[in-house]
Amino acid sequence: MHLHRYEKIWLAFGIGSLVVFLTLLGITAFGFGHHPPSHMAIVNSQNLRNEAPFNKPGLQQIDKTTYQANIIAMAFAFSPNKIEVPVGSTVRFNVSSADVVHSFTIPKTNVNFMVTPGHVNMAEHTFTEPGTYLVLCNEYCGSGHHSMQMAIEVK
Amino acid sequence: MKNTTLTVNEYTLDTNVKVAPKDAALSLAHIYVAFIAFIIGALMGLLQGLVRGGLIELPSWLGYYQILTVHGVLLALVFTTYFIFAFLFAGVSRTLGGMSNGIRRVGWIGFWITTIGTLLAAWLILLGKASVLYTFYAPLQAHPFYYIALTLFIVGTWIAGAAILAHYFCWKKTNKEQKTPLFGYMATATIILWIIACLGVAATVLFQMIPWAFGLTDKINVLLSRTLFWYFGHPLVYFWLLPAYMAWYVCIPKIIGGKLFSDSLARLAFVLFLLFSIPVGFHHQLMEAGVSEFWKFVQTILTFTVIVPSLMTAFSIFGTFEQTARAKGGSGVLSWLGKLPWNDVRFFAPFMGMVIFIPAGTGGVINASHQMNAVIHNTLWVVGHFHLTVGSTVILTFFGTSYWLIPHLTGRKFTPFLNRLGMLQTWLWTIGMFFMSGSMHLMGILGAPRRTAYTTYQNHATALAWFDGMFTNYVTVAIGAAILTIAAGLMFYNFIYMTWLAPKGETAFPISEPASDTSTTPKILENWKLWIGIAALLILFAYTIPVYNMIVHAPPGSPGFNYLIN
Amino acid sequence: MARNNTNLETNKDIVPAELESSLKGTFIFVMLLGLFIVGSWSAMFWIFLDRM
Numbered sequence: 001m002h003l004h005r006y007e008k009i010w011l012a013f014g015i016g017s018l019v020v021f022l023t024l025l026g027i028t029a030f031g032f033g034h035h036p037p038s039h040m041a042i043v044n045s046q047n048l049r050n051e052a053p054f055n056k057p058g059l060q061q062i063d064k065t066t067y068q069a070n071i072i073a074m075a076f077a078f079s080p081n082k083i084e085v086p087v088g089s090t091v092r093f094n095v096s097s098a099d100v101v102h103s104f105t106i107p108k109t110n111v112n113f114m115v116t117p118g119h120v121n122m123a124e125h126t127f128t129e130p131g132t133y134l135v136l137c138n139e140y141c142g143s144g145h146h147s148m149q150m151a152i153e154v155k
Numbered sequence: 156m157k158n159t160t161l162t163v164n165e166y167t168l169d170t171n172v173k174v175a176p177k178d179a180a181l182s183l184a185h186i187y188v189a190f191i192a193f194i195i196g197a198l199m200g201l202l203q204g205l206v207r208g209g210l211i212e213l214p215s216w217l218g219y220y221q222i223l224t225v226h227g228v229l230l231a232l233v234f235t236t237y238f239i240f241a242f243l244f245a246g247v248s249r250t251l252g253g254m255s256n257g258i259r260r261v262g263w264i265g266f267w268i269t270t271i272g273t274l275l276a277a278w279l280i281l282l283g284k285a286s287v288l289y290t291f292y293a294p295l296q297a298h299p300f301y302y303i304a305l306t307l308f309i310v311g312t313w314i315a316g317a318a319i320l321a322h323y324f325c326w327k328k329t330n331k332e333q334k335t336p337l338f339g340y341m342a343t344a345t346i347i348l349w350i351i352a353c354l355g356v357a358a359t360v361l362f363q364m365i366p367w368a369f370g371l372t373d374k375i376n377v378l379l380s381r382t383l384f385w386y387f388g389h390p391l392v393y394f395w396l397l398p399a400y401m402a403w404y405v406c407i408p409k410i411i412g413g414k415l416f417s418d419s420l421a422r423l424a425f426v427l428f429l430l431f432s433i434p435v436g437f438h439h440q441l442m443e444a445g446v447s448e449f450w451k452f453v454q455t456i457l458t459f460t461v462i463v464p465s466l467m468t469a470f471s472i473f474g475t476f477e478q479t480a481r482a483k484g485g486s487g488v489l490s491w492l493g494k495l496p497w498n499d500v501r502f503f504a505p506f507m508g509m510v511i512f513i514p515a516g517t518g519g520v521i522n523a524s525h526q527m528n529a530v531i532h533n534t535l536w537v538v539g540h541f542h543l544t545v546g547s548t549v550i551l552t553f554f555g556t557s558y559w560l561i562p563h564l565t566g567r568k569f570t571p572f573l574n575r576l577g578m579l580q581t582w583l584w585t586i587g588m589f590f591m592s593g594s595m596h597l598m599g600i601l602g603a604p605r606r607t608a609y610t611t612y613q614n615h616a617t618a619l620a621w622f623d624g625m626f627t628n629y630v631t632v633a634i635g636a637a638i639l640t641i642a643a644g645l646m647f648y649n650f651i652y653m654t655w656l657a658p659k660g661e662t663a664f665p666i667s668e669p670a671s672d673t674s675t676t677p678k679i680l681e682n683w684k685l686w687i688g689i690a691a692l693l694i695l696f697a698y699t700i701p702v703y704n705m706i707v708h709a710p711p712g713s714p715g716f717n718y719l720i721n
Numbered sequence: 722m723a724r725n726n727t728n729l730e731t732n733k734d735i736v737p738a739e740l741e742s743s744l745k746g747t748f749i750f751v752m753l754l755g756l757f758i759v760g761s762w763s764a765m766f767w768i769f770l771d772r773m
Binding site: 001002003004006007010011014015018021022025026028029030034035036037038039040041042043044045046047075099100101103105106107108110111112113114115116117118119120121122123132133134136137138139140141142143144145146147149151 | 218219220286288292294295377378417419420423440442443444446447448451452455456459462463466467470474520524525526527528529530532533534601602603604605606608609610612613615616617618672675676677708709710711712713714716719720721
Binding site: 466477524 | 743744745746747749750751754757758761762765766768769772
């Protein structure tokens with residue numbers, strides 16, 4: 001097999017770039033903890049409303065600026081459908097599904113993860129700007145999928 | 156008796172060999188189904204574009220998610236699969252000699268089983284009992300017979316694939332010690348890839364979904380079924396792409412009047428696709444719970460490996476262009492480009508597909524980038540992405556292939572009139588896709604979701620902005636869809652013209668003569684047992700532990716939700 | 722001797738000669754492609770970091 005000199009340079013450049021990408025991803029993920037949402041906890045989706053913490057969906061204050069939002073995704077809504085936090089708060093979203101596959105997505109942030117029944121998934125975000133943030137479901141979940149939404153008030 | 160197997164010598168010398176007439180009939184049957192599916196699927200796409208843009212409302216008897224299911228199933232599964240088998244059957248008949256009656260009969264059996272599956276699925280979708288989109292994620296549950304339809308579809312393609320493999324092995328038997336012509340080699344690799352890939356979807360449909368949908372079991376392991384689906388779902392996209400690459404490697408060099416740049420590199424690229432396109436399904440599941448970061452990253456690395464054969468292909472194809480143009484007297488650093496047949500749609504349509512593969516492939520690298528996937532996961536970006544890959548690169552190559560394949564099979568002429576229509580068609584498709592896919596990519600970055608009917612989220616400012624941008628606007632998507640529909644209508648007319656209206660005559664089936672380095676191609680590249688073995692090891696490595704955990708640490712299963720899709 | 726050597730060398734060169742024919746345009750094209758990939762990926766990585 002013969003490789004042209006230019007092709008060797010090209011493949012070295014191409015593969016080199018891929019290695020650089022992987023290294024950057026690996027460092028931010030494993031070094032700084034910016035992993036894709038991969039929570040391993042399991043629940044019974046058919047009994048979700050009786051299992052802590054989803055028996056009391058809503059906001060829980062962890063410390064001065066940190067909150068945990070326990071949210072149930074279901075066809076075709078989130079429970080609760082609104083939460084309020086002060087500007088500068090860090091919110092850990094802890095979401096599970098009571099029925100089919102949904103997503104928990106805040107447009108224009110990195111909070112965009114799948115909510116599969118039986119699993120709990122998580123992501124964290126710090127809200128530095130005030131406003132009403134839209135949360136939507138971007139995984140098809142049935143005939144009313146496009147009406148599934150909630151709001152985060154940041155004041 | 157035309158039905159004899161050709162030896163390599165004949166193959167090299169006689170480039171006017173035709174597809175045996177009986178094989179042509181089998182290939183044409185696939186073409187008919189492909190284009191009927193294509194035009195219906197394309198019209199559904201137009202409706203979706205108009206609905207999402209808020210320009211029309213669907214009548215009460217037609218659901219948005221129903222037409223979305225039709226669009227995805229007909230274009231991504233039916234059109235692609237049927238066209239690919241049409242191309243592969245014709246190509247192996249052309250390069251390895253006519254098929255024996257027995258093998259051809261197996262091909263027909265495959266065709267009919269696949270078609271029965273397609274019709275059954277179409278019927279259930281029309282009834283509104285299977286609006287589960289082409290990914291049919293559990294625990295949304297379609298009509299039980301929808302899963303039977305899917306099974307028939309897959310089993311039919313396996314039988315058709317077996318016919319192609321059998322034809323290849325027969326050729327090998329009568330041509331011991333000969334190197335398989337490149338087309339036959341690549342067809343074999345593609346079919347092997349398809350069969351290994353389908354094992355995943357077959358496992359979830361047969362062992363999970365059918366018992367669950369028929370009520371034999373009442374719960375399903377959702378994560379396991381998603382994983383088995385994506386074990387299949389990613390090599391599925393390579394099953395679309397590889398036949399397009401075959402046209403680039405084997406047919407285009409002949410069309411431009413040259414020959415392939417390197418035989419061994421072409422074969423090596425296909426081996427790499429076979430090895431690395433399967434153990435990568437987690438890059439579709441990067442955003443979900445139940446799969447650990449470690450295994451996601453392992454599959455991210457494997458995904459990046461499968462980019463390499465595409466980098467090789469970029470060099471090989473452009474190298475072929477440059478060598479051919481220079482042999483024809485082209486010179487300068489870039490002015491040789493003028494020697495390429497820009498006015499020949501058989502070259503131009505696939506060429507536009509190649510150009511579009513630059514942003515398409517780049518988008519793919521971004522999608523697979525582990526945690527970065529959060530920026531675009533399940534947004535319109537992804538829809539824009541696969542409308543560039545399968546919806547432009549692959550389909551434009553298939554269109555370009557149609558212009559010689561269909562008249563070759565129907566015994567008609569590729570006319571200057573047809574060429575002009577084809578050039579217009581290619582431009583319309585490219586322009587339509589620029590608007591539609593371009594705006595989809597950018598709106599995805601702004602958070603617009605995929606697979607979602609018209610909604611302003613109760614007039615939320617974030618969502619209203621998607622109707623308000625200069626370019627990042629659902630109306631831009633609709634305009635692109637409208638242009639694409641005109642292009643699709645024109646393509647359907649071209650199909651009719653090539654099948655029934657064009658003047659009788661002959662059109663060549665272009666197969667490049669072997670590259671000059673063919674004699675030095677290492678024999679090991681055709682050692683399928685070795686490559687299948689390594690592919691199996693890579694799959695076991697990438698999947699065993701995470702799948703074991705999914706089964707052992709499974710949450711209570713999910714019942715079926717069939718009432719949510721009505 | 723010298724002649725033989727030249728012959729050998731030319732022979733050596735002949736095999737790859739066809740492959741070594743000018744591929745400057747190809748090289749420019751693939752390198753531009755590479756830069757496009759690196760540029761787009763970096764832009765998206767920047768967006769990801771910016772949204773954190």
